[in-house]
Amino acid sequence: MVGADVAWMLVSTALVLLMTPALGFFYGGLVRSKNALNTLMMSVAALGFVGVTWAVLGYSLAFAPGGAFVGDLSRLFLAGVGLEPQGTIPHLLFMAYQGTFAIITVALISGAIVERMRFSAYLAFLTLWALFIYAPVAHWVWGGGWLARMGALDFAGGTVVHVNAGAAALVAALVLGPRKDYGRQAFLPHNVAFTVLGAGLLWFGWFGFNAGSALAANASASLAFTNTMLAPAATLVMWTLLDLARTGKATAVGAATGMVVGLVAITPAAGFVGPMAAIALGGLAAIPSYYALLWRARTRLDDSLDVVAAHGVGGTVGALLTGVFASKAWNGTVDGLLYGNPGQLGTQAVAILAAIAYSAVGTLILLKLVGLVIPLRADANAEGLGLDISQHGEEAYASGEGAILILPKGEASSSVPAVMVEAAGGRA
Amino acid sequence: MKLVVAVIRPEKLADVLEALFHAQVLGLTINRVQGHGGETDRVENYRGTTVKMELSEKVRVEIGVSDHFVEPTVNAIIRAARTGVVGDGKIFVMPVEKVYRIRTGEEDQAAVTPVPEEVAAGR
Numbered sequence: 001m002v003g004a005d006v007a008w009m010l011v012s013t014a015l016v017l018l019m020t021p022a023l024g025f026f027y028g029g030l031v032r033s034k035n036a037l038n039t040l041m042m043s044v045a046a047l048g049f050v051g052v053t054w055a056v057l058g059y060s061l062a063f064a065p066g067g068a069f070v071g072d073l074s075r076l077f078l079a080g081v082g083l084e085p086q087g088t089i090p091h092l093l094f095m096a097y098q099g100t101f102a103i104i105t106v107a108l109i110s111g112a113i114v115e116r117m118r119f120s121a122y123l124a125f126l127t128l129w130a131l132f133i134y135a136p137v138a139h140w141v142w143g144g145g146w147l148a149r150m151g152a153l154d155f156a157g158g159t160v161v162h163v164n165a166g167a168a169a170l171v172a173a174l175v176l177g178p179r180k181d182y183g184r185q186a187f188l189p190h191n192v193a194f195t196v197l198g199a200g201l202l203w204f205g206w207f208g209f210n211a212g213s214a215l216a217a218n219a220s221a222s223l224a225f226t227n228t229m230l231a232p233a234a235t236l237v238m239w240t241l242l243d244l245a246r247t248g249k250a251t252a253v254g255a256a257t258g259m260v261v262g263l264v265a266i267t268p269a270a271g272f273v274g275p276m277a278a279i280a281l282g283g284l285a286a287i288p289s290y291y292a293l294l295w296r297a298r299t300r301l302d303d304s305l306d307v308v309a310a311h312g313v314g315g316t317v318g319a320l321l322t323g324v325f326a327s328k329a330w331n332g333t334v335d336g337l338l339y340g341n342p343g344q345l346g347t348q349a350v351a352i353l354a355a356i357a358y359s360a361v362g363t364l365i366l367l368k369l370v371g372l373v374i375p376l377r378a379d380a381n382a383e384g385l386g387l388d389i390s391q392h393g394e395e396a397y398a399s400g401e402g403a404i405l406i407l408p409k410g411e412a413s414s415s416v417p418a419v420m421v422e423a424a425g426g427r428a
Numbered sequence: 429m430k431l432v433v434a435v436i437r438p439e440k441l442a443d444v445l446e447a448l449f450h451a452q453v454l455g456l457t458i459n460r461v462q463g464h465g466g467e468t469d470r471v472e473n474y475r476g477t478t479v480k481m482e483l484s485e486k487v488r489v490e491i492g493v494s495d496h497f498v499e500p501t502v503n504a505i506i507r508a509a510r511t512g513v514v515g516d517g518k519i520f521v522m523p524v525e526k527v528y529r530i531r532t533g534e535e536d537q538a539a540v541t542p543v544p545e546e547v548a549a550g551r
Binding site: 243295297298 | 472473474475476477478479
């Protein structure tokens with residue numbers, strides 16, 4: 001074991017874990033105030049539910065030996081996952097690091113279904129999805145599965161995380177259907193500042209996501225780290241220019257979106273391309289996502305927070321461009337199209353299509369299964385009232401006015417308006 | 429007595445207050461309101477969603493005054509709130525049936541006459 005590697009991976013794990021609450025703020029700012037907590041909770045719930053199921057079963061399905069498509073059950077309940085080395089770090093730390101990826105991937109999907117999904121149905125869906133969609137795809141690419149053997153390049157999870165979540169988001173948005181009044185009323189972000197804050201924290205955490213994927217504190221991590229700084233910077237510049245060209249104003253929502261798209265796009269390429277290629281990749285990646293997002297808003301597809309445009313399209317473009325810009329001079333192993341290896345682009349395309357197909361079909365099946373037991377959507381009244389009150393019994397921005405304190409049984413009940421909001425019984 | 433209700437631009441509120449205090453108009457209530465007064469709609473873009481904001485932010489100032497104070501009050505507001513661009517707002521002057529001052533029970537003219545400074549300071 002190498003002390004420096006252990007230290008960097010400890011830090012990286014914490015950095016990636018921070019991305020999930022950051023995503024909650026990124027998404028939470030984009031919804032209406034009556035759904036702010038529900039949207040945050042969709043990310044927060046993943047920290048708990050996926051965190052636990054990953055240790056119990058998910059890790060084994062993804063990283064236990066097994067076959068080409070899924071791991072076996074030999075790591076069930078972390079059997080045999082101890083402090084012995086896995087590479088140059090303890091196996092247990094490797095498991096924890098990979099768990100943070102499972103958590104954020106599931107949370108990403110929530111952007112497509114905010115403001116309308118019943119929370120209990122969401123909890124069931126997210127837990128099943130992490131086990132039966134995320135874990136197998138992770139196994140294909142990182143657990144010694146068939147895509148790894150084929151030579152598909154995915155440094156930190158462009159296909160496993162972003163294309164996978166993007167495809168699931170598309171299916172989930174179609175199955176759930178559009179929000180009430182979608183296409184008739186304008187739904188505006190209630191707190192753009194949260195969105196920018198979330199995007200900033202995502203970028204910060206992403207250094208752990210990409211540079212940590214080297215699984216060591218080495219040259220490859222440094223390359224991935226630098227590219228994680230440069231590519232989103234280029235996307236941000238391109239996005240701002242596109243905004244200026246289209247409306248004459250550079251929007252903050254656009255800047256936040258551009259950062260995330262750039263991060264998504266550099267994820268598969270981070271440790272494979274040089275810094276100038278990263279800038280080119282980041283700038284190029286802005287264009288398809290920017291127009292996908294404009295086009296989507298004119299359709300009946302209520303992918304509410306544009307997970308498909310940002311993660312699906314951004315992830316696909318990033319994974320393809322990885323096959324273009326990969327350079328042996330930087331990564332020591334493989335060249336892409338620009339360096340005389342056009343076959344790599346084909347391998348990348350196969351990996352993308354496989355992830356899309358499996359994720360889309362699997363997500364459809366899981367949603368139909370959950371729907372048999374729990375209605376997927378909150379009822380129309382609950383949706384109108386807002387999911388914060390109807391699903392969680394609390395408000396993000398309670399004024400406290402008119403709240404009457406309900407005293408426990410046996411004590412005289414008060415008729416004096418309380419300053420505090422009653423906690424246990426929801427709204428008075 | 430009259431009730432003067434003025435709807436003005438929020439960014440002009442400080443100027444209007446200053447002008448009113450200069451004119452010895454010391455009692456007023458304000459509200460933040462939204463309205464539409466024929467100004468050009470503001471266009472905003474959120475990703476692929478483009479919206480026209482039909483309502484703009486305004487401040488409504490309500491002032492109860494004695495009859496001879498109506499003109500100085502209205503003039504002060506007009507002077508301070510005018511920019512010359514559509515959207516400067518309106519002033520409505522309405523009759524008032526009855527006024528009470530809650531602290532003393534004073535009525536009508538006495539109730540809208542500013543309190544002498546020593547009373548206000550609690551001396």
